Amino acid sequence: MSEPGGDAAVTEVQRPRRVRPSYTPYLLLLPGLAWLVVFFVVPTLSLASQSLQTGNVETGYTLTWHFQTYVDALSHFWPHFARSIIFAGIATLLTLLLAYPLSYFIAQKVGRWKNFLLVLVIAPFFTSFLIRTLAWQTILTDNGPVVALARSTHLTDLLQWVQLTNNDSLMNSRFAVICGLTYNFLPFMILPLYANLERLDHSLIEAAGDLYATPIKTFWKVTWPLSLPGVVGGTLLTFIPAAGDFINSRLLGNTQTVMIGQVIDSEFLRVQDYSTAAAVSFVLMAIIVVIVAFYVRRAGTEELV
């Protein structure tokens, strides 16, 4: 609540200045707002309501404010939540490491090849998500060249030692799931980074050079801070969907790599326990909102908004 009288005073000063009130901005907002209400607010409320109901599909549900569902969901599925956050976090970090140099290269170094390379980045989107994930089954297959190379370089031993795989194969492991997530969400990191780095003002880098900054120092003091909005945008676009993903862990993982998206799928479709499914979805949403809010605040990029 604002301080008494404060608002009124301000509006009274402002009012005479307005010549004709224009409704156009509000009208332009209307479709977007209506969309949000119908496809976000109402479903979110319905989900919240569902999570607090008891009953079953056949006899119907009634709202009983049954908060125990949340307690049960968290105590059963906390390992899946933790696993999803960790997998998505690692995948996000990997996409950043891969995408940053690539985006910089496309944005600054390739001249007229820019558009062509961007098309190459987006090209995988022309195939379905499912097919792209299934392709990794072929890439990481036991008799394939990738596994042969990994075995001859003892990469498989290393991965097994850090517990990313369980045996000397690569498929059906944490490693495979993280690879799939990294690959599938890479374009979501590249595009915002590219859009940002493309606008990078070269005179600032030249100025840094004039002031005897080493290339590394120039990067950390000039390029990196300027690219933060792109980094934050890219990491959000990667992390959020990756945390809720269930295709990669299903097709590339094993019984120890089940992510929370699979749990929601199973509770909603197979067990038909809609309340638990809704509660798990809600907790996932809450966790992501908290992480993102904390992250955006830390990154401190007002330019994003």
Add this chain to the structure above:
Amino acid sequence: MSDQVPSAFQAALARGLISRRTAMAGVAGLAGIAGLAACGSAGKTPTPGATTKARVKAATDTSDTDKLVNWSNWPAYMDVNEKTKSHPTLDAFTKKTGIKVNYTEDYNDNEEFYAKVRPLLEAGSDTGRDMWVSTDWMVARLIRQDYVQKFDLANIPNHSNVDDSLLNVSFDKGRLYSLPWQSGFTGIAWNPKSTGGKKIETIDQLLTDPILKGKVTLLSEMHDTVGLVLLALGKDPASFTAADFDAAIAEIQKAKDAGQIKGFTGNDYTKPLASGDTAACIAWAGDVVQLKADNPSLGYALPAQGFMLWSDNFVIPNLAKHKKNAEMVINYYYDPAVMAEVVDYVNYISPVKGTKEVLLKIDPPVASNPLIIPSQDVLSRSHVFRGLTAAEETDYNRKFQTIVTG
């Protein structure tokens, strides 16, 4: 909701004590709670024995004036002309009757499809479909929830061609609501490349043989996986008890904890099996018949202790607009000559008597494949999973999913 906004609040608003934005947030909050409550009350009150609720079943049948039928089916479940990408038997039906078949392959998964149509059926509205093809246990659920209509057998005279063994099923006594489209076996498949040439012919071997460690997949379809394990334990999937079910679950859990199982799959087990990444798995016979065309060395066993027989069945949902046309389609496919053409392509088991005789003429190798045309002896060792009550279904699915999602 606004009439319930406290007057003190309105007064504060009028005096400008509360900014408009705060007020809107407050109202939104109240509306939110109202919304939660509204969603709750929109649900039905639970009534014991809810299957007795009255439902509008039949719509006005426009079959005679509207020469159309909407059929949802599983992908790759119909003969295809590779050149024109058309379905020859469907085209022939249209030519013969003048009825256009709107054939859609949007039935990928029983549960997913159910989740899609349930809200419509529950609300008593038309699903836009006149027929679809559901697996046995899903048929049991659809009948239990009163979502499907009785056939008018007068429109299906070829109904007498249906194999007798498929007419007497526990979930639909007398086959009033469902008729079989295709059947199949669930057994064990293995790739000799990865088993060292060893044959994997029992569930016990699949779940415990160290040579398969970490290279086994089971089906995420509970009825198939648990059914086979029940048989391995000497129990009948057609009449097991809750304790039997728990014993089967414990068996699977043990194998999972030992690291024997690498995953639970749907149809996607086929590629890793063919490549050898999966050494052995629970598999559907029709898939393996197709896989063997490219990988002749693959092995397939129907366990001696018994194996599962499932069917996918025609059903006609409530309020279907072209019920009679749908029944004419069913009647058409129960002609052995037509069914033989379909089976020749999809390689599942035909529910129609006389299919073998036709196949012997048009494609003898298929007719002599025991997985497509099984002998009576083989059929007698097959088992059908029994229909479940609502409570059992929830309980069993939860126990099984606890293993799947670990």
